[in-house]
Amino acid sequence: MTTLAISKHRHVSRKASLFTESVIREMTREALKHGAVNLSQGFPDFPAPEDIKRAAVQAIGDDLNQYAITWGARDFREAIARKSKWYLGLDIDPETELTVTCGSTEGMIAAMMATVDPGEEVVVFEPFYENYAPDAILSDARPRYVPLRSPDWNFEREELRGAFNSKTKAIIICNPNNPTGKVFTHGEMEFIAELCREFDALCFTDEIYEHIIYPRQGAEIQHISMAQIDGMRERTVIVNSMSKTYSVTGWRVGYCIAPPEITSGIRKVHDFLTVGAAAPLQAAGAYALSLPPEYYDRLQAEYRARRDLLLPVLANAGFETFTPDGAYYIMTDISAFGFADDVEFTRHLIQEVGVACVPGSSFYSIPERGAQQVRFCFCKKDETPELAAERLGTLRSRI
Numbered sequence: 001m002t003t004l005a006i007s008k009h010r011h012v013s014r015k016a017s018l019f020t021e022s023v024i025r026e027m028t029r030e031a032l033k034h035g036a037v038n039l040s041q042g043f044p045d046f047p048a049p050e051d052i053k054r055a056a057v058q059a060i061g062d063d064l065n066q067y068a069i070t071w072g073a074r075d076f077r078e079a080i081a082r083k084s085k086w087y088l089g090l091d092i093d094p095e096t097e098l099t100v101t102c103g104s105t106e107g108m109i110a111a112m113m114a115t116v117d118p119g120e121e122v123v124v125f126e127p128f129y130e131n132y133a134p135d136a137i138l139s140d141a142r143p144r145y146v147p148l149r150s151p152d153w154n155f156e157r158e159e160l161r162g163a164f165n166s167k168t169k170a171i172i173i174c175n176p177n178n179p180t181g182k183v184f185t186h187g188e189m190e191f192i193a194e195l196c197r198e199f200d201a202l203c204f205t206d207e208i209y210e211h212i213i214y215p216r217q218g219a220e221i222q223h224i225s226m227a228q229i230d231g232m233r234e235r236t237v238i239v240n241s242m243s244k245t246y247s248v249t250g251w252r253v254g255y256c257i258a259p260p261e262i263t264s265g266i267r268k269v270h271d272f273l274t275v276g277a278a279a280p281l282q283a284a285g286a287y288a289l290s291l292p293p294e295y296y297d298r299l300q301a302e303y304r305a306r307r308d309l310l311l312p313v314l315a316n317a318g319f320e321t322f323t324p325d326g327a328y329y330i331m332t333d334i335s336a337f338g339f340a341d342d343v344e345f346t347r348h349l350i351q352e353v354g355v356a357c358v359p360g361s362s363f364y365s366i367p368e369r370g371a372q373q374v375r376f377c378f379c380k381k382d383e384t385p386e387l388a389a390e391r392l393g394t395l396r397s398r399i
Helices: 023-034 050-061 074-088 103-115 132-138 157-163 186-198 260-273 279-288 293-317 342-353 383-398
Strands: 098-101 121-126 142-147 168-174 202-206 236-241 254-257 320-322 329-333 373-377
Touching: 023 342, 050 279, 074 098, 074 254, 074 279, 098 103, 098 260, 103 132, 103 168, 103 202, 103 236, 103 254, 103 260, 121 132, 132 142, 142 157, 157 186, 168 186, 186 202, 293 320, 293 329, 293 383, 342 373, 342 383
Parallel strands: 121 142, 121 168, 168 202, 202 236
Antiparallel strands: 098 254, 236 254, 320 329, 329 373
């Protein structure tokens, strides 16, 4: 997130002057402009599952085209509750603990606006998904950053403890993590939970990549929700979406799971932000969330294959790669190429090489911290990284 000087224009708010538009989405526009292979923004270039699309078409044909209940159609909320019981072991009341939102993007900002008061602080792991810092600013909160350090993207426990204080309202966790692919261990989650209980803080947990993980021998790689940790059910807001698990990022159907009092606040904010998510797509969501476990096993296997296809492509081109344990991104180090910074490198890669990625500085509060990093995504059909491999061959000459 590039920080700007506060605007002097009287018609532009101070808040809007403190952050830029999305760099990730900008990279997609640049890719389209220059005909580059788009390995920047995290959306699939392959079709969504046919049966899920048919369910949406059927819902439109059945005339489910008017407003759903503001906080979500009952059948969709019930499907979310059933899946949460099956996958997380959590008993969720769909009437009092669920809010359907316009994607997880709205879910996060609605949750923060419903719970955070001006002057309170929100702890954010860095590098972070670029929405989190603007979400804190728009909620009148002060973000406090704690680094995740490569190559394993671990945090120092004393550093994290030092970020908590009497003003701490919440911590944001993205697990599995975007952009690093880190999957937090049970021990790390327990430590974070201990701090939340000690300082009476909430946890906003973004679990949009919950099913995209890559277990490996000798490592603890499994999805853990903060709401599963003892004493955290009543102070956790789970933010999730259909986007990544069902390959429908353009549908913008997400949800928040939270205790009843917090849910009541989220629903009020959501009501006046967007009124409600698309009714026919919620009907399709009710079908999608009822798919059997085999669907998620296949999803995981397919993404592992895509990861293992792109990793050697990047390594052969000269990038230092950090192998992700989850999500569908690869963070890389570009120091070997000799560019002044990630922005100059990304511009060259798009305009001269024909491949788009995301500059690492967009994931940091101070851009210099990510000045020699870029992020690639691999939620693509095989032909896409294969074409990228052909084009990236020219980079070797710079090493």
